[in-house]
Amino acid sequence: MEWREQVAAEKRAAFRDWEYWGRPVPGFGDPLARLLIVGLAPAAHGANRTGRMFTGDRSGDWLYSALHRAGFASQPGSDSVDDGLTLSDCFVTAIGRCAPPANKPTAEELTHCRPWLEAELDLLERVEVVVPLGGLAFNQVLRIYLDRGATVPKPRPRFGHGAELDLGPVGPAIIASYHPSQQNTFTGRLTEQMLDSVFARAMEVIES
Numbered sequence: 001m002e003w004r005e006q007v008a009a010e011k012r013a014a015f016r017d018w019e020y021w022g023r024p025v026p027g028f029g030d031p032l033a034r035l036l037i038v039g040l041a042p043a044a045h046g047a048n049r050t051g052r053m054f055t056g057d058r059s060g061d062w063l064y065s066a067l068h069r070a071g072f073a074s075q076p077g078s079d080s081v082d083d084g085l086t087l088s089d090c091f092v093t094a095i096g097r098c099a100p101p102a103n104k105p106t107a108e109e110l111t112h113c114r115p116w117l118e119a120e121l122d123l124l125e126r127v128e129v130v131v132p133l134g135g136l137a138f139n140q141v142l143r144i145y146l147d148r149g150a151t152v153p154k155p156r157p158r159f160g161h162g163a164e165l166d167l168g169p170v171g172p173a174i175i176a177s178y179h180p181s182q183q184n185t186f187t188g189r190l191t192e193q194m195l196d197s198v199f200a201r202a203m204e205v206i207e208s
Contacts, residue, residue: 003099003100003101004022004023004044004048004098004099004100005022007020007022007044007045007048007099008020008021008022008048008049009022011045012045015045015049018049020048020049021047021048021049021050021051022048023051023098024097024098024113024116025042025047025048025051025052025053025094025097025098026053026093026097026116027053027091027092027093027094027120028052028053028055028087028091028092028093029087029090029091029092030086030087030088030089030090030091031091031123031124032089032126033087033089033090033091033124033126033127034089034126034127034128034129034206035072035089035090035091035127035128035129035131035199035202035203035206036090036091036092036093036121036124036127036129036130036131036172037063037067037090037091037092037093037130037131037133038093038094038095038117038130038131038132038133038137038140038141039053039054039059039063039092039093039094039095039133039134039137039179040094040095040096040103040105040133040134040136040137040179041094041095041096041097041098041099041100041103041105042094042096042097042098042099043056043057043059043060043099043103044099044103045057046059046060047060047099048098048099050079050080050081051081052078052080052081053092053093053094054078054092055078055079055080055081055083055085056078056079056080058180058182058185059179059180059181059182060077060078061077061078062180062185062190062192062195063092063133063180063195064076064077064078064085065077065192066180066192066195066196066199067087067090067199069196069199070196070199070200070202070203071088071203072087072088072089072090072199073085073086073087073088073090074086074087074088089206091120091124091127093117093120094117094137095110095113095114095117095136095137095140095141096109096110096113097113097116098113103181105136110136110140114140114144117140117144118144121144127172128172128173128205128206129172129173129174129175129202129205129206130171130172130173130174130175131174131175131176131177131198131199131202132174132176132177133177133178133179133180134159134177134178134179134181135159137179138159138163138174138176139159141174142156142157142174145167145170145171148170148171149170150167150168150170150171151167151168151170152165152167153165159176160176161176161177161178161190161194161198162175162176162177162194162197162198162201163175163176164176164201173205175198175201175202175205176198177190177194177195177198178190178194180195
């Protein structure tokens, strides 16, 4: 929390004229969504600045561009909360709600943030597919649904891009994706085609 607020006060030179959000960031999207995307945490100068998940940074550019191509987003980019972006049949959230140092939330932080994610899961009653972005999000989503009585194959599935599992009657389908971080997109570990394939598969599951 202290670091989140420090970043908001000191700012980055390129955003010195912005009034940073500097608070926990809520989820964003369609309350009737059948697709739920779960990221890691707000970026220090992205969502921590703008107040909306995956808004104002390169990860968000990748995510919303892919969602636009898949028909879930009204436009391919997201710069601010008033840029006109709307999501259809899709909701975007994260396992952490405050920007963490080095983009690495601690286990304690994720424990504190978990009730907010669980509350969203309760409210989003129509979700059929969850796409966790990255291993931490994948593990946290599985942990929550396991605690809710979901059935997970043994041995427990490992995270990997495109990994898919059915949680039975208690939970939705899970389709994992690498996180669209610069570390992954700049190195080619995650390509547009790979991200598109995840959302195409999600749509197949929803429509089936």
